[in-house]
Amino acid sequence: MVEINTILATDCGSTTTKAILIEKKDGEYRLVVRGEAPTTVEAPFDDVTVGVVNAVREVEELAGRRILDETGRIIVPTASEGVGVDMYLSTSSAGGGLQMTVAGVVRAMSAESAERAALGAGAIIIDVIAVDDGRKDFEKVRRIRDLRPDMILVSGGTDGGTVKHLVELSEMLLSADPKPRLGVGLRLPVIYAGNKDARQPVTEILGDRVDLRIVDNLRPTLDRENLGPAREAIHELFLQHVMQQAPGYAKLSDWVSSGIMSTPNAVGQIIQTVAQQMKINVLAADIGGATTDVFSVFGGVYNRTVSANLGMSYSICNVLAEAGISNISRWIPFEVDEAALRNSLRNKMVRPTTIPQTIRELRIEQAVSREALRLAFEHHKTLARSLKGVQSQRTIGEIMEQMETGHTLVDMLSLDMIVGSGGVLSHAPRRAEAAYMMLDAYQPEGVTMLAVDSIFMMPQLGVLSTILPEAASQVFERDCLIKLGSVIAPVGKAREGEPACTLVIRGETITVPYGEVKLIPMEEGESHEAIVRPSRKLDLGAGKGTELVTQVEGGVVGLVIDCRGRPLELPNDARARMSRLRDWYAAFGLEVE
Amino acid sequence: MGGAYTPGLRVCPGTIVRKERKLPLRGQVVVSVGDSVNSDTVVARTEIPGVIQTLKIAEMLGLEPAEAVAAMTVKQGDKVEAGQVVARSKSFFGLFTSECKAPYTGTVELVSRATGHLGIRMPSRPVEVDAYIDGVVTDVLDDEGVVVETYGALIQGIFGVGGERSGRLCVAVDSPGDVLTEDLLTEKHGQHVVVGGSGVTLGALRKAASLGIKGIVVGAVVDVDLIEYLGHDIGVAITGQEDIVTTVILTEGFGRLQMANRTFRLLKSLDGHKVSINGATQIRAGVIRPEIIAPLEFVEHTDEDTGVSSLEVGTDIRVIRDPYFGALGKVTKLPPELVEIESGAIVRVLEAKLEDGREVTVPRANVEIIEG
Numbered sequence: 001m002v003e004i005n006t007i008l009a010t011d012c013g014s015t016t017t018k019a020i021l022i023e024k025k026d027g028e029y030r031l032v033v034r035g036e037a038p039t040t041v042e043a044p045f046d047d048v049t050v051g052v053v054n055a056v057r058e059v060e061e062l063a064g065r066r067i068l069d070e071t072g073r074i075i076v077p078t079a080s081e082g083v084g085v086d087m088y089l090s091t092s093s094a095g096g097g098l099q100m101t102v103a104g105v106v107r108a109m110s111a112e113s114a115e116r117a118a119l120g121a122g123a124i125i126i127d128v129i130a131v132d133d134g135r136k137d138f139e140k141v142r143r144i145r146d147l148r149p150d151m152i153l154v155s156g157g158t159d160g161g162t163v164k165h166l167v168e169l170s171e172m173l174l175s176a177d178p179k180p181r182l183g184v185g186l187r188l189p190v191i192y193a194g195n196k197d198a199r200q201p202v203t204e205i206l207g208d209r210v211d212l213r214i215v216d217n218l219r220p221t222l223d224r225e226n227l228g229p230a231r232e233a234i235h236e237l238f239l240q241h242v243m244q245q246a247p248g249y250a251k252l253s254d255w256v257s258s259g260i261m262s263t264p265n266a267v268g269q270i271i272q273t274v275a276q277q278m279k280i281n282v283l284a285a286d287i288g289g290a291t292t293d294v295f296s297v298f299g300g301v302y303n304r305t306v307s308a309n310l311g312m313s314y315s316i317c318n319v320l321a322e323a324g325i326s327n328i329s330r331w332i333p334f335e336v337d338e339a340a341l342r343n344s345l346r347n348k349m350v351r352p353t354t355i356p357q358t359i360r361e362l363r364i365e366q367a368v369s370r371e372a373l374r375l376a377f378e379h380h381k382t383l384a385r386s387l388k389g390v391q392s393q394r395t396i397g398e399i400m401e402q403m404e405t406g407h408t409l410v411d412m413l414s415l416d417m418i419v420g421s422g423g424v425l426s427h428a429p430r431r432a433e434a435a436y437m438m439l440d441a442y443q444p445e446g447v448t449m450l451a452v453d454s455i456f457m458m459p460q461l462g463v464l465s466t467i468l469p470e471a472a473s474q475v476f477e478r479d480c481l482i483k484l485g486s487v488i489a490p491v492g493k494a495r496e497g498e499p500a501c502t503l504v505i506r507g508e509t510i511t512v513p514y515g516e517v518k519l520i521p522m523e524e525g526e527s528h529e530a531i532v533r534p535s536r537k538l539d540l541g542a543g544k545g546t547e548l549v550t551q552v553e554g555g556v557v558g559l560v561i562d563c564r565g566r567p568l569e570l571p572n573d574a575r576a577r578m579s580r581l582r583d584w585y586a587a588f589g590l591e592v593e
Numbered sequence: 594m595g596g597a598y599t600p601g602l603r604v605c606p607g608t609i610v611r612k613e614r615k616l617p618l619r620g621q622v623v624v625s626v627g628d629s630v631n632s633d634t635v636v637a638r639t640e641i642p643g644v645i646q647t648l649k650i651a652e653m654l655g656l657e658p659a660e661a662v663a664a665m666t667v668k669q670g671d672k673v674e675a676g677q678v679v680a681r682s683k684s685f686f687g688l689f690t691s692e693c694k695a696p697y698t699g700t701v702e703l704v705s706r707a708t709g710h711l712g713i714r715m716p717s718r719p720v721e722v723d724a725y726i727d728g729v730v731t732d733v734l735d736d737e738g739v740v741v742e743t744y745g746a747l748i749q750g751i752f753g754v755g756g757e758r759s760g761r762l763c764v765a766v767d768s769p770g771d772v773l774t775e776d777l778l779t780e781k782h783g784q785h786v787v788v789g790g791s792g793v794t795l796g797a798l799r800k801a802a803s804l805g806i807k808g809i810v811v812g813a814v815v816d817v818d819l820i821e822y823l824g825h826d827i828g829v830a831i832t833g834q835e836d837i838v839t840t841v842i843l844t845e846g847f848g849r850l851q852m853a854n855r856t857f858r859l860l861k862s863l864d865g866h867k868v869s870i871n872g873a874t875q876i877r878a879g880v881i882r883p884e885i886i887a888p889l890e891f892v893e894h895t896d897e898d899t900g901v902s903s904l905e906v907g908t909d910i911r912v913i914r915d916p917y918f919g920a921l922g923k924v925t926k927l928p929p930e931l932v933e934i935e936s937g938a939i940v941r942v943l944e945a946k947l948e949d950g951r952e953v954t955v956p957r958a959n960v961e962i963i964e965g
Contacts, residue, residue: 137647138644138646141644141645145644164707167705171645171703171710174702174703175646175647175714176644177642179618201705201706201707205703205705309829314829314830314876315828315829317826317829318828318829321826321828339815339817342816343815343848344847344848344915346752346816346846347846347847347848347913347918348914349830349876350751350752350830350846350874351751351914351961353958354913354914354956354959355936355938355940356936356938357916357934357935357936358916358935358936359935359936359937361916361936362936362938429936429937430937
């Protein structure tokens with residue numbers, strides 16, 4: 001293989017196209033510059049490559065390197081010293097991303113597995129159809145017809161199990177005669193990943209009407225998921241079908257050195273790579289204007305969810321609708337008129353590219369972000385769970401806790417790192433603000449590292465990790481991931497003001513009272529052993545009142561000791577609540593308004 | 594991003610407006626290039642195939658799937674009438690006969706040996722697309738629709754609810770700062786598109802619907818009033834499908850905001866003209882803004898501008914975010930370097946002189962260009 005020294009990677013988002021240039025210097029891959037430009041999939045341009053070229057032009061100017069030829073095409077491979085790049089890669093979520101409907105026989109089993117397969121492949125799920133979803137057949141038919149997804153994934157039945165229900169599902173699809181979202185007159189791609197015994201009848205019913213692909217059953221037995229083949233088929237169809245229909249993508253596909261990857265799929269790739277290489281449990285969130293994606297790897301199991309209507313601009317009013325005004329207001333450290341707040345959120349929705357000019361406006365947006373992150377995380381917890389319907393041997397502890405099959409895999413005490421990404425976190429004016437938002441939204445327990453994606457380049461690194469994992473990891477660690485610092489947060493409740501946690505670190509003993517947050521300066525790269533003693537009612541993972549010896553790391557914010565209790569409860573009285581919030585803002589060294 | 598500002602909405606007294614009118618599925622175009630059309634002229638039609646209704650014959654007759662198929666008296670492709678027997682079985686040495694009848698008219702499209710089901714596709718439903726604006730057909734998109742073109746005034750709003758309507762425009766307030774209240778609406782406004790100023794009350798919205806008013810165009814509306822009028826919350830800004838009598842178009846936003854003077858002046862000059870309006874808004878992948886189109890006598894050919902205007906010293910702008918929300922002004926300086934603003938963010942800014950004389954610095958992302 002030719003040595004790769006210069007890599008250009010773009011991510012075509014729904015509003016902005018971001019380009020990064022990576023170069024190998026002294027044997028190490030590093031980010032050189034970043035450029036961006038508005039995405040151009042809409043009129044009057046209708047061509048995604050216009051935005052790509054604009055973003056790359058900014059990279060050219062900043063890096064002093066010629067990358068585009070006279071016709072505006074990216075020069076690959078490098079033509080001569082300082083001209084062109086060795087590799088060009090791209091991800092995309094423009095034009096609404098990959099929109100899918102999934103179908104299964106049982107909602108909590110095959111349909112849920114299908115949902116996980118599609119989400120893991122970077123799709124936005126627009127509906128989940130199941131034989132037992134409580135809707136009448138005609139309602140499902142109407143829904144399938146109205147939604148016009150990019151593709152449909154059909155699953156159900158273990159191998160050797162039900163055929164009848166799959167035939168019924170196929171008949172339902174035939175009845176709806178669905179049309180794809182893009183490309184008038186084209187046949188809708190349908191992936192069948194159900195009981196292998198039903199392949200023939202399903203093909204007989206649907207073969208002539210849709211673009212049918214058959215892959216291995218994604219739930220071959222009750223206790224096993226096999227999501228790989230379905231995910232690969234989704235990715236392949238995304239490239240062949242959806243990308244070819246989207247404006248300018250045929251041209252972009254021709255430019256790239258490897259297939260265009262959907263943005264969330266790429267982010268998932270890098271998160272999995274990091275979890276694997278560092279042997280840790282990771283939670284990552286990407287909060288955008290329209291959607292919030294949540295990724296997790298617990299015990300090596302990867303899950304991704306997308307909350308399609310939770311975001312900071314286009315979807316800000318849906319956060320308002322789902323969370324309610326009182327849940328948003330509870331994070332605001334000053335009095336605000338409810339009607340004015342509602343109107344200002346609506347105005348952000350209709351003018352989504354505006355930014356907070358004053359601290360007061362910033363605090364309001366950050367209050368909304370806490371709720372968007374929280375709601376998306378709640379959604380993630382419901383889907384990232386063990387397989388339902390599986391008979392497993394349970395321990396006495398599990399029986400005592402009445403832990404059911406299908407419990408969430410998200411275990412906050414075993415979580416090692418939370419990575420935040422997206423404008424409101426990556427571009428928060430002060431890094432402490434990002435740490436504080438994540439602390440409130442996720443309420444980490446025990447000892448957890450908080451980090452942010454410096455300039456949102458996880459998508460580009462994700463697609464790079466599939467080809468040059470070493471380069472992706474090097475850039476991720478050195479230029480992308482910004483460690484904010486470890487958080488120590490005991491679980492449980494105690495009396496306000498009484499000592500909650502005592503920490504012995506660097507030969508110093510620090511006691512933090514219950515209800516308070518303390519920030520201890522500790523530089524990035526610093527790592528120390530700490531002896532942490534929670535009070536008798538509180539737990540850090542070793543048991544109530546049990547001492548924990550752990551390694552803690554510093555970061556650009558420092559070491560955070562959060563003794564506000566878990567779950568975090570805010571005073572009901574507005575004045576008392578605002579007073580507490582002001583104390584906590586002060587603990588982080590942040591102004592209130 | 595060098596041009597990190599929001600391109601403004603169009604408020605144009607005379608321009609060429611082109612509208613693509615497309616069917617949801619392939620169909621038949623019924624007009625030709627050069628035809629003059631009115632807003633309600635049908636330009637294309639198609640038939641949307643009916644859904645298949647499944648008759649579970651095996652379950653209904655208590656038979657195995659293969660037996661159920663044998664009992665069917667119709668086959669794939671047959672047309673059936675409502676009430677027609679589609680399956681018949683005999684039991685107890687042929688003494689008892691059980692029958693299944695088609696509950697609706699349609700065509701047999703599915704006979705399933707695996708389930709013993711019979712699928713009848715119901716008749717197609719006709720769908721028509723009208724011209725939406727008065728104008729001339731300039732292009733025919735094969736089997737899909739047409740392009741209708743007209744010369745006229747075009748005003749884009751910031752947000753709207755309700756779909757396409759047309760009617761005569763009637764300005765019901767004296768100034769762009771006036772709120773459109775219930776008492777300002779009378780029987781004479783029925784079937785009209787009524788223009789208000791800085792807002793509209795909930796009472797006026799309800800009265801407008803009861804009077805059959807086609808549309809209301811105002812600067813702003815209080816969020817809870819609009820939700821009350823619609824009967825549901827608006828989560829995501831994708832609108833246009835609401836089942837409401839009166840389409841509502843906002844030119845400025847939410848709350849009480851004076852309609853921009855030039856918008857108000859233009860609407861006032863169109864008083865009595867026929868307009869076509871659409872409240873459909875989509876502020877996400879494929880931005881769609883609500884619009885008011887008033888076909889006019891052709892004056893001089895002003896081709897529709899497809900480029901994006903740039904921000905320069907002297908450009909008229911409107912601030913679209915607090916603390917100067919709604920203020921109008923002129924750009925006085927465009928510093929090239931990044932500047933730290935009060936929130937602590939480091940962004941591109943501009944300096945502007947507002948109409949009230951204040952000289953302010955605002956992020957470029959927080960202004961829109963007032964285009965014409």
